[in-house]
Amino acid sequence: MDTFVIERQAQILTQLRDQGRVSAPDLARSFGISEDTVRRDLREMAARGECERVYGGAVLVAGETVPLKTRIGQSLDRKSMLGRAAAAQLPEGSVVFFDAGSTNLAIARSLREGFRLTAVTNTPAIAAEFAGRAGIELVMIGGRIDPAVGAAIDATALRQVEAIRPDLCLLGACGLTLDGGLAADIFEDAAFKRLVSAASKRSLAAITSDKLGHDAAFHVHPLNAPLSLVLEDDADAMLAQAIAARGVDVCRASGAAIS
Amino acid sequence: MDTFVIERQAQILTQLRDQGRVSAPDLARSFGISEDTVRRDLREMAARGECERVYGGAVLVAGETVPLKTRIGQSLDRKSMLGRAAAAQLPEGSVVFFDAGSTNLAIARSLREGFRLTAVTNTPAIAAEFAGRAGIELVMIGGRIDPAVGAAIDATALRQVEAIRPDLCLLGACGLTLDGGLAADIFEDAAFKRLVSAASKRSLAAITSDKLGHDAAFHVHPLNAPLSLVLEDDADAMLAQAIAARGVDVCRASGAAIS
DNA sequence: CGCGTTCTTGCATGTTTATGCCGAATCGTG
């Protein structure tokens, strides 16, 4: 059976994301094509920025391997400021679901020592942050950890979430627009978020300014449904106003509520 | 198995950060390449400022915090040594369950970059270590995280484990005696370990010397059942001999690489 | 159908890279 070029390259990309590396001779053997063709593919993909070419094959571009870890270091100050503001919104003693995302990790870090909370999360990084902290009752949602999301969003995870009614869920989001509402870049991730959000009594999303106005592909939560937002200090005032006008409870990282 | 140049250099860098020093002959042996190539690597890395070249190998650049830690925290050093020895026992491509415990965390840390493995764990700290690592397929066992154990060992966790048959399980243990075998200090934890061990095709436990001869309250695994052990270099020879005589596959973590 | 175009692929070409080996120079130790 012969595959199209784009199919082959997609498969190479999958293998790359899966294993972090691909070797030209191996690919040539597994596809039954010459190494020259493989190299051509890899060159094209490297030109598109999908991988990094090395002698003997290709590897992931640096930073793709640990998206969460690297994203943290970039705008730590802003993130932690946002985290503090969002953490202040969590009622003590409540059951809170922490969705995946570096912003939510920042919120977890910002919770003051000894704060009593039942934390539910599908993200190992967040769970590790909570593990061993006094006052935190921690529930981990299990399942296969999706490498792109860094959290469990498969059927096993969904089933476990169905048994839980959190008081509040902290939604991570890849984009927020006036019309599209909260949205995510990955289909399964978005589906998972929708389910968690529906199961929760309230939803809250902390959004960095770079995500404001960005239109991600998959819908998570509309702006007319009950929702709380925490935005950064420098968030576009017009957009914030417009969002608040839709009935969303908007709050700034500096502290003053708009509505 | 041939590694790319950048992979090899990344592994050297990891080992460097881990131990503060690397020796050219050791690296040559462990990678199966000539010392000349190792020296070339070290020269390149030194040119990039990633290490400092010295006679016989390389050391961290001055002004790093790691060497202090490795020299002072001897137990950490011992753990990582044990971890490396145990990590060497894991077959590439297999499904491995990582039980709770700092020793198992050390094993996870010791896995070389790009090692392909399906890791199943009930411990957020270990999951966080694996999350985002290339080549690792990660499955998280969910449930309430027992604060004393730092892992999910409740009914939800048990039910998820029942659906998995790992090729190998890495058992954490609080004590190991000739008569009692592997044992744990916490009842539920021991019960969970027994179940995981029973579900797995093979069991392996890395035991620090301070646990040898310690009799913990709750039985986990007898010494006559199929079991592999990794002991430290300075483990009591008589006891090790006696354990091996019961049919247990005993292996030592030799500290040859470090002086 | 016939023809030209485009795309893909494998092969042949020369070039670059990685590696091991060797000899001379250098370093550390007694």
Next chain:
DNA sequence: CACGATTCGGCATAAACATGCAAGAACGCG
């Protein structure tokens, strides 16, 4: 100083690479 271990540069070789070219398939168009 003497000796062995280590290092560096050069050299050879095999593998991987880029490039050009030609054969073949898919496609559009008259």
